[in-house]
Amino acid sequence: MTLLYLFRDAFREMLTGSWRYWAWVAVLLLMIALGVWFYAQQVIQGLVVTHMSNQVSWGFYIANFTYLVGIAAAAVMVTIPAYIFHRKDIKDVVLMGETMAIAAVFMAIMFVVVDVGRPDRLWHLIPGIGIFNFPESMLAWDVVVLNGYLLLNMGISFYIISCHYGGCDPKLRHYFPFVIVGIFLAIGIHTVTAFLYSANTGRPFWSNPLLAPRFIASAFCSGPALMILGLQLIRSISNYPVPQSVIKLLAIVMTVSLQITLFLIGVELFTEFYNEGEHAASARYLYLGLNGFDALTPWIWTALLLIGIATFIGSVHVLRNNVFLLNVACVLTVVGVWIEKGMGMVIPAYVPTPIGEIYEYTPSFPEIAVSLGIWGMGLLLFTLLVKAALPIECGNLRRPGVDAPSPICPVSPEKR
Amino acid sequence: MRTYAMVIDTRTCIGCGDCVVACKSENKVPVGLNRDWVVEATSGRYPNLRTEFRSERCNHCSHATCVLLCPTGASHQWNDSNIVLVDADKCTGCKACIAACPYDARLVMHPEGYIDKCTFCHHRVEKGLDPACVSTCPTHCMHFGLLDDPGSDVSKLLLSRNYKTLMPETGNKPNVFYLV
Ligand code: SF4
Ligand code: SF4
Numbered sequence: 001m002t003l004l005y006l007f008r009d010a011f012r013e014m015l016t017g018s019w020r021y022w023a024w025v026a027v028l029l030l031m032i033a034l035g036v037w038f039y040a041q042q043v044i045q046g047l048v049v050t051h052m053s054n055q056v057s058w059g060f061y062i063a064n065f066t067y068l069v070g071i072a073a074a075a076v077m078v079t080i081p082a083y084i085f086h087r088k089d090i091k092d093v094v095l096m097g098e099t100m101a102i103a104a105v106f107m108a109i110m111f112v113v114v115d116v117g118r119p120d121r122l123w124h125l126i127p128g129i130g131i132f133n134f135p136e137s138m139l140a141w142d143v144v145v146l147n148g149y150l151l152l153n154m155g156i157s158f159y160i161i162s163c164h165y166g167g168c169d170p171k172l173r174h175y176f177p178f179v180i181v182g183i184f185l186a187i188g189i190h191t192v193t194a195f196l197y198s199a200n201t202g203r204p205f206w207s208n209p210l211l212a213p214r215f216i217a218s219a220f221c222s223g224p225a226l227m228i229l230g231l232q233l234i235r236s237i238s239n240y241p242v243p244q245s246v247i248k249l250l251a252i253v254m255t256v257s258l259q260i261t262l263f264l265i266g267v268e269l270f271t272e273f274y275n276e277g278e279h280a281a282s283a284r285y286l287y288l289g290l291n292g293f294d295a296l297t298p299w300i301w302t303a304l305l306l307i308g309i310a311t312f313i314g315s316v317h318v319l320r321n322n323v324f325l326l327n328v329a330c331v332l333t334v335v336g337v338w339i340e341k342g343m344g345m346v347i348p349a350y351v352p353t354p355i356g357e358i359y360e361y362t363p364s365f366p367e368i369a370v371s372l373g374i375w376g377m378g379l380l381l382f383t384l385l386v387k388a389a390l391p392i393e394c395g396n397l398r399r400p401g402v403d404a405p406s407p408i409c410p411v412s413p414e415k416r
Numbered sequence: 417m418r419t420y421a422m423v424i425d426t427r428t429c430i431g432c433g434d435c436v437v438a439c440k441s442e443n444k445v446p447v448g449l450n451r452d453w454v455v456e457a458t459s460g461r462y463p464n465l466r467t468e469f470r471s472e473r474c475n476h477c478s479h480a481t482c483v484l485l486c487p488t489g490a491s492h493q494w495n496d497s498n499i500v501l502v503d504a505d506k507c508t509g510c511k512a513c514i515a516a517c518p519y520d521a522r523l524v525m526h527p528e529g530y531i532d533k534c535t536f537c538h539h540r541v542e543k544g545l546d547p548a549c550v551s552t553c554p555t556h557c558m559h560f561g562l563l564d565d566p567g568s569d570v571s572k573l574l575l576s577r578n579y580k581t582l583m584p585e586t587g588n589k590p591n592v593f594y595l596v
Contacts, residue, residue: 046529047509054449057514057524117509118529124488124506131489131506139487139512201481201586202518354583355455355472355520 002166005399009165010388013397017387028380035373038366039114047117049366055359056350058115060367063342064374065111067222068104069193070215070341072149074223075101076186077253083172083179089243093231095393098157099385100227101186105150107378114370138196145192149185152178157389165392167402190215197349205282205349214264215341220257221307222337224250225330232327238390239409251326254333255314261337262311265304285358286348293351295360300344306336418497419478419563420536422550423570423579424471425595428557431456431469435549435558439473442537442548449523451534452549468596471549471558474521474534475582475590476500482513482522490530498591499538504530518586536560563591 017025042049052059078097082090113119124130125143134140156175163170194212201207228250235242272283284290289297313319313329320326352358363371391397394409431454439445439452452473460466476498483491483500490506491513493499502513507530514522514531526532537547541560545551550558561568573579574593581590 046527047524052511052524054514054520054522054524057511112510115510117511117524118507121488121506121508124490124508133487133489136484137487137512138485139510143487196512197515199481199485200515200518201588202583203515206515349515353520354518357520 002162002399006162006165009397009399013388013391014384021387024383025380028376028383031372031376032380033373035370035376038369039373041366042114042370043119049364051361051364051367053359053361055353055357056347056361058346058350059361060343060363060371061111061115063346064371065108065115066193066215066345067338067342068108068111068378069146069189070219070337071223071226072101072104072108073186073190073216073219074227075153076183077220077224077250078227079179079183079186081249083176084183087249089245090249093227093242093246095157095160095389096231096234096386097227098153099382099389100223100230101153102150102157102385103378103382105146105153105189106381107374109146109150110374110377111371114374138192138199141192142189142196145185145189149182149189152182152185156182161389161392165397166399187216190219197345200349202354203282203349204279205286208268210264210268214261214268217257217260217264218337218341221254221261221310221333224254224257225310225333225337228254228330229327229334234386234390238394240390240394241408247326248321251314251320254330255311255320258307258311258314258333262307265340281352282348285351286344290352291358293358293360295362296344296347299339303336303339303344306332307340310336417478417493418495419591420476420497420499420541421561421563421570421574421591421593422473422536422547423559423573423593423595425557425559425573425577426468426470427595428555429454429469429471430555432554434552434554435471438548438552439534442540443535445532446527449526449532451521451523451532470594472519472521472582473549473592474500474517474536475519475588475592476534476536478589478591479587481516481518481586481588485512485516487512494535494538499536499541500533501535501538502531502533504528507531518583518588519590 050059075097078090078094081087082094113122116122125132125140127134132140134144156178159175160170191212194215197206198208198211228247231242231247234240272280276284281290285293286296286300310329310332313325347361351360395405395407398404433454436450436452436454440450443451445451452471455470455472457468457470458465459468478498480493480500483493487510488506488508490503490508492501492503494501509524509529509531511524514524521533523532540547546560550560559569559573561570563571565571573595577595579593579595581593584590
C-alpha cells in the first residue's frame, strides 16, 4: 500500500511545478524529440547517416558512453565517505550521488544502444535466449556490470526513499552489503570499460595498462565536478540544506584526481615520445598531427589547457575556497575531461588504422542530434527523480497517516 | 582444431588484383566493399627501391581476438577449424570485432547490417576446392591447405622457404603467410 501511495505522490510531485520547472522540462523534451527524429532516420537508413566508417568504427556515441560510465562510477566518491568513513554531512547528499549514477548509467546504456547497427538483434545479448559470450567477451562483461550497477543503485535509493516516505528509519544493516557491492561495481564498470579498449591488441593507443587507472582518475575529476555544480543548483532552487563541508570535500577529491590525471597524462606522453616508435603514431596524430592530418589536435590541447587551469584553481587554497572560481574550475573540468577521455581517447586508436590508412572522423549532424537527445533523456530522468525525492527528503511529504517531521528545508521547496 | 592456412609468394605476385575481383564475384561482395586487397609496399631509398605486393585478407587467426570480443557469438569458428565466420542473424553491429582485429579485415556498413569478412571460401573448401582467389591467381602465387598435414602444399612451402606473417607481435597467431 505504501508503494502505491509513494508512486501516486511521486508522480503528482513530478507533474506539478513552477513555470521555470516546466520551461526546463520543455527544453529537455525538445532535445529528446530532436534525438528521436534523427535516431529514426538512423534506424531507417542505417549507420551511413553517421560518419563512422570501416576505418573509424566507434565515434561520438562511444566517446560519450565512456565519459558517462566515469560519471556513474564517481558516485562512490559520496558513498565511500558516507558509509565507510561515516561522514554525517555526506550522508545527506548520498541519494543525490546515487541519482546521478542512475541517470549516467542509463545514458551510457542508451549510447551503446544507438551505436549498434542492428538494435533489433540486441536480444542476442540476453543470457538464456541468445548466446551471451560470457565470460570471454569484455562487452558482455560490460553489459553485466552496467546493468548490475544500475539495478543496485535503483534498489538502494528506492529502499531509502520508501522508508523515509513510510515514516521509518532505513536500517543501514539492511542495505550495507549492497553498498559495499556497489562500491566494487563502481570501480568495476569503469575498469571493465577500460578493458574493452585495452583488449584490442592491434591498437597500441589503447593496449596500454595505464588506461584503466587513467579512466578511474579522470572519472573522479568530472564526477565530483558535476556533483558540486548539481548540489549547489539544488540548494539554491529548493533550499535543501547541502552543507558547505560536502562541497569542500568534493572539491578536494576533484583537485587530487586532477593532479593525478595530469601526472598520468605526462607519464604517457613521456613513454610515447621519448623514444618515439611505431606505437606512438596514434599519439602523434592526437597531439601533433600525422602527415598533415590534425583534426583532433586543437581539441586535445584545449582540453589539456582547461584541465590545467582547473588543477591550478583547485590546488591553490584561496582560489578553491572562492565559490565563483570553484564553479569555474568545475565547468572546465567537466568540459576538459569530456574532450580528453571522449573523442581524445576513442578516435586516435583508429588513426592510423592497423594497415596504415589515415581516415579522419568528425561526428555528423545526426550523431550530434541523437547524442543531444540522450543527454536530454538523462537530464530529464535526473530532474524527475530529484523532483520527487526532494520533498520526501525535506520531510514535507509522507505517506498519508504518517506525521511529517519538522521539515529540514528552511522554506518549503519552491518547485523546481 | 584444424588449421587452414594460406601461403602467398610475394616474389611471384604481380599485383594484378585478380584475387580481389575473384572474391567480389564469388561472394557477391557489395559495391564499395572488399574482403581482400593488394598492398603495394615500397621500401629502400632511390635508386635502390624494392616493391612488395601482398594480397591481404582476414588472417583466420588461431587466437582470434574478434571471436573473443564478440558479445553474441555471431563471430565464431567454423566446424572446429580456424576459419572465422560471422553469423549474419546474430550480429548486432556493435563493432567490437572491428576494434579487435589487428588487420582491418572486417567490413562494417554491409547494406544488410552485419559485419562482413573473408570466409576463406568455406563453401568451396567444403567441396574440396580452393578459395576463389587462390584458384584465380594467374601466377599461382597463392596456396591453400591444411597446416596440420605435413604433406600439404602450404606445409612444404613453409618448410622450404623464408616467410613472414603480419604483425605477429599482437599474439593473434595469423594463418596467412607471406613468402619473402
Ligand atoms: S584477421 Fe581479424 S577478422 Fe580475421 S580472424 Fe584475425 S582478428 Fe579475426
Ligand atoms: S559487430 Fe557483430 S560480429 Fe562483430 S562483435 Fe559485434 S555482434 Fe560480433
